[in-house]
Amino acid sequence: MVLEKSVLGPEDIEVRLLVDRVYQLYGYDFRNYAAASLKRRIRNFLRMEGLASIAELQRCVLQDRACVERLLLGLTVNTTAMFRDPSFYVAFREQVVPILRTYPFIRIWHAGCSTGQEVYSMAILLQETGIYHRCRIYATDTNEQVLQTARNGIYPQSQMQEYTQLYLKAGGSRSFSEYYTASHGSAILRPALRQHVVFGLHNLVTDGSFNEFNVILCRNVLIYFNQTLQNQVHKLFYSSLCKFGILGLGKQETLRFTAYEHQYEPLVRIEKLYRRRD
Amino acid sequence: MAFELVVVGTSLGGLSALRNMLRSLPRDFPTAIAIVQHRHKDSDIALTAFLQQFTSLPVGEVEDKTQILPGHVYMAPANYHLLVEPGIFSLSTDEPVSYARPSIDVLLESAADAYGERLIGVLLTGANQDGVQGLAAVKARGGATIVQSPETAECPVLPQAAIASVSVDQVLPLSAITAHLIHLCSPAGR
Incomplete structure (x- = not known):
């Protein structure tokens, strides 16, 4: 039932390919991150970098170490405050x-x-x-x-x-x-x-x-x-x-x-x- | 294919709109409902307790990875975004979207991704544009879209903005929204 629900769309497959690539090349493992928020952050990152598609980001990840560093920061969330809650x-x-x-x-x-x-x-x-x-x-x-x-x-x-x-x-x-x-x-x-x-x-x-x-x-x-x-x-x-x-x-x-x-x-x-x- | 999830977004004036909506839902309403009501980041669970008084459907504030069950009402907690994955909710503390956390767009967009045409998106009274992009995503993925008619909304800004940029399926006064949801979610509704 759950499997039937989670049929992957084209964007989900692109996300999967991207995180696989990042893992293979650099060892950072986002493969089991919660899918919805990961996808959201990748979309935000594309906007910030002025990239048109995840495929384009894939190419950057391959060639541009600085872009990878920015991506790693972009994929992690650093919301915090002193005495939060x-x-x-x-x-x-x-x-x-x-x-x-x-x-x-x-x-x-x-x-x-x-x-x-x-x-x-x-x-x-x-x-x-x-x-x-x-x-x-x-x-x-x-x-x-x-x-x-x-x-x-x-x-x-x-x-x-x-x-x-x-x-x-x-x-x-x-x-x-x-x-x-x-x-x-x-x-x-x-x-x-x-x-x-x-x-x-x-x-x-x-x-x-x-x-x-x-x-x-x-x-x-x-x-x-x-x-x-x-x-x-x-x-x-x-x-x-x-x-x-x-x-x-x-x-x-x-x-x-x-x-x-x-x-x-x-x-x-x-x-x-x-x-x-x- | 039956509807499996209703997502509702509202800000200013939402409390009384939600109260009226929940009050007229039957105890055997068969579909899960997830709600983002813009709220102050320090607000506590009083909102959930308040709304629970008006319905026999269980109303709860979402904890991370809460399972989505039919006939339950789920509130986005203060200061977290509420996201939908297939069958479960997840939360995030990513930056506010249009100054809002929880953001209506985040709920609706992630729900549209996960539920597609099994989703109903509803926008009620509200004072800004948060929710418009989300409703567009619901529409684009084949879900049903409903907006409260601006003249019946305590604050018409959100309904007007939604109607202006999304070709909404139904624009209805609050009382008719509940009836329409009951109809859509009944076995004969689609």
Whole structure:
């Protein structure tokens, strides 16, 4: 029934050929990305590049490495903000931090950290709750360019007003301006915030586990994957979490439609905070 | 081939239009309905709870990869685009389209891709053009298109824009839209 529904149109076949080509040539694997949003981003990319068709893009991919780099950025989504979904941080502070206090050393994997705003938000939360010195955050992304922005921790000052509001809603207990220095239209985050952060390249699609973690945060990343790939990544997360480790997903993400639903129990259901069973 | 999905887009004035539409749908309405109502990015699930009061069809906010089931009403969540794949929904946080996230165009275009002529696209009252391109895609893929008649819309901008650029199958007052949906989605409707 489902197969009958998913008869591929000509555009779908072109998309398939393009991502196959990108994978064969460069090893970046978009083959199991969610089809509808992938197609949308490819169409947007064609418009931005002034290309008439996917076939034309195929030719560029073959010849023009710079175009490939732009395509990789165009196919990934980097929407983020400090204290995005503030209620998540409130729940983390109240429900997760007390659990983390029982550990002598806390390893956190922030998978798909994009330009880093949510990593620094977590560092601030951990600092304010007095456990940051015992934490190490491994913040990973597939894209070196966004990771560099994350490492720098410099953001447009114009965003600070919004971030301040979100910080307060997230239960922040200080003045948000303590955390950055304003300079020439930029806000430079205090370097101490990344004292226990390690930024690194990691591709959820093709790379394996690299440590055992007490917490894995992966918010609004898996929505771009189809269910096959989601299950594959959940397998990776499950095997990378310690017993009773904590998994945090995005607001509209759920384990319900995955093969790992029963391996976790909800810790804060509405905030998509789960705890691994033993 | 029967219709399997109804996609509805609305912005300004949409709340009361949706309430009236859902209120007059029978409890055995056989087709899935997906709705984008433009909303503030911080709005919570109160919209879903509000609309649920007026219908016995289950109304829910979509989570990623929610299965599309007949007779269910699905709302796009605040601050996410709602996309349709064959048999399931997916979400994205891509940039807003015409300042909107969720965007009506994104829902309608992806639904047109996935459901083609098994799709009904509906545009109700609205204050901007988001939805017009989407309805054109529904039409181009052989789906049925319905637009609320501008003179009955709280805000006629969206209906007028749609009528001006898409050769819409039906332009109807709100009350007649529901009746027409019931007719189209009945076994004899096509």
